[in-house]
Amino acid sequence: MLHMFWRKIQKLNPNQFLLFLFLIFFLTMMMNYKSLECKLDYNSQTGHVRSESCRNLYYQDLKLEASGKKNCSRIIRGDQDEVRKTMIDNLIVANRRVLATERDYLEITKNCRNFKKLKKYVTFSLSDEERNFPIAYSMVIHDNIEMFERLLRSIYMPQNVYCIHVDMKSSQTFHEAVKAIASCFPNVFISSKRESVVYASWSRVQADLNCMEDLVNSSVDWKYLINTCGTDFPLKTNAEIVKGLKLLNGKNNMESEKPPSYKKRRWEYHYEIKDNVVQTKIKKTSSPLNIPIFSGNAYVVLTRDFVKSLFENSIVKQFMEWAKDTYSPDEYLWATLQRFPEMPGSVPIHMKYDTSDLAALARLVKWQHLEGDMEHGAPYPVCNGKHRRQVCVYGAGDLNWLVQQHHFFANKFDPRVDDHAIQCLEEYLRYKLFYGKNL
Ligand SMILES: *[C@@H]1O[C@H](CO)[C@@H](O)[C@H](O)[C@H]1NC(C)=O
Numbered sequence: 001m002l003h004m005f006w007r008k009i010q011k012l013n014p015n016q017f018l019l020f021l022f023l024i025f026f027l028t029m030m031m032n033y034k035s036l037e038c039k040l041d042y043n044s045q046t047g048h049v050r051s052e053s054c055r056n057l058y059y060q061d062l063k064l065e066a067s068g069k070k071n072c073s074r075i076i077r078g079d080q081d082e083v084r085k086t087m088i089d090n091l092i093v094a095n096r097r098v099l100a101t102e103r104d105y106l107e108i109t110k111n112c113r114n115f116k117k118l119k120k121y122v123t124f125s126l127s128d129e130e131r132n133f134p135i136a137y138s139m140v141i142h143d144n145i146e147m148f149e150r151l152l153r154s155i156y157m158p159q160n161v162y163c164i165h166v167d168m169k170s171s172q173t174f175h176e177a178v179k180a181i182a183s184c185f186p187n188v189f190i191s192s193k194r195e196s197v198v199y200a201s202w203s204r205v206q207a208d209l210n211c212m213e214d215l216v217n218s219s220v221d222w223k224y225l226i227n228t229c230g231t232d233f234p235l236k237t238n239a240e241i242v243k244g245l246k247l248l249n250g251k252n253n254m255e256s257e258k259p260p261s262y263k264k265r266r267w268e269y270h271y272e273i274k275d276n277v278v279q280t281k282i283k284k285t286s287s288p289l290n291i292p293i294f295s296g297n298a299y300v301v302l303t304r305d306f307v308k309s310l311f312e313n314s315i316v317k318q319f320m321e322w323a324k325d326t327y328s329p330d331e332y333l334w335a336t337l338q339r340f341p342e343m344p345g346s347v348p349i350h351m352k353y354d355t356s357d358l359a360a361l362a363r364l365v366k367w368q369h370l371e372g373d374m375e376h377g378a379p380y381p382v383c384n385g386k387h388r389r390q391v392c393v394y395g396a397g398d399l400n401w402l403v404q405q406h407h408f409f410a411n412k413f414d415p416r417v418d419d420h421a422i423q424c425l426e427e428y429l430r431y432k433l434f435y436g437k438n439l
């Protein structure tokens with residue numbers, strides 16, 4: 001049978017032969033296309049993947065493989081020899097990768113399809129559970145376009161919605177490049193209002209508020225809002241974040257604790273805001289909320305109703321007005337509203353509800369003065385990267401500890417300090433996105 005078929009093919013003239021080749025080509029393309037249409041949803045009854053081969057096909061197409069010879073699986077598992085190789089590589093200046101520039105992004109985004117393909121964006125949801133639970137992101141950034149784009153790619157899902165606040169002080173080309181990237185996605189946009197963010201001033205809160213207002217007005221039916229800055233990177237996949245958010249049961253989640261006494265002057269005095277924030281001798285009245293001030297940080301996980309209330313509750317609006325001339329309101333405003341009974345998803349002011357940064361889900365940060373030997377009581381091991389403003393910029397050697405924590409995001413990452421760490425996290429998360437297990 002096959003023999004006869006072969007003889008027939010040999011008798012074909014060149015034109016017929018070409019047609020035959022084309023037919024074969026067409027058929028294989030069709031089969032490829034069909035197989036790429038396979039369903040990726042988990043089977044909710046058994047929790048098992050419907051089609052492993054289908055998953056493999058997608059993963060081959062969309063995997064984010066770290067460059068060089070390093071083995072990210074080993075690095076994530078804490079293999080010290082493998083980590084040491086990346087540290088040595090970081091010392092060799094000639095090995096340093098040139099980061100993508102704003103011009104590069106302006107160029108590649110001219111064709112959005114190619115851009116998404118080249119950068120391997122996941123443009124379909126992986127489960128009904130995620131599809132039915134959209135998340136809103138407020139991203140406040142000012143420079144480092146490559147880091148921003150890699151962060152966006154790592155959290156991008158078509159059902160979510162992303163608002164980007166670009167600092168007024170950022171260069172025109174940076175703004176253009178972010179606009180160009182956003183224009184490739186229907187669910188990514190730039191905030192309608194822009195602030196010039198001054199360190200430790202109200203403007204940091206206002207930047208998030210600008211995005212929050214746009215997000216509340218967006219047509220996407222998002223359930224929770226997460227804010228990020230340009231040096232954050234996720235530790236969890238979208239599926240894991242959705243599961244975590246559902247377990248919150250309608251509560252917000254963030255650091256919120258009794259403040260140390262040295263911080264109290266930050267809201268007890270009037271501050272002047274110029275190029276930086278300067279304390280004056282003028283005492284402020286107490287806050288219009290009839291509860292104490294709690295301390296926390298700028299990174300929060302908020303329910304949609306909480307975000308809506310920010311623009312509707314008149315006492316909350318007075319509180320925000322009152323906070324505008326204080327020092328670093330981002331570090332107490334959310335933490336205090338989280339304890340205000342009128343705010344949706346808040347928790348009682350009793351100290352039993354105090355939540356430390358390590359107990360909260362929002363952000364994992366290694367503060368230099370708390371690093372140390374965990375066997376001697378330190379909350380976390382020593383930073384494997386470098387310190388900036390007393391905060392660890394993570395190295396590949398931090399990954400093993402990072403991925404064992406429950407936090408959705410960690411801060412800080414910088415490809416100029418350790419690109420290996422980010423690359424391995426990208427590879428790890430993409431693998432987990434498709435297979436639901438560790439690399
Ligand atoms: C990386 O290391 C793991 C664990 O030792 C091993 O199973 C895997 O094959 C390695 N991967 C590569 C690409 O060498």
Ligand SMILES: *[C@@H]1O[C@H](CO)[C@@H](O)[C@H](O)[C@H]1NC(C)=O
Binds near residue numbers: 192
């Ligand atoms: C959001 O919607 C409200 C009510 O429709 C409107 O007053 C407000 O101006 C809108 N905000 C923005 C930033 O579009």
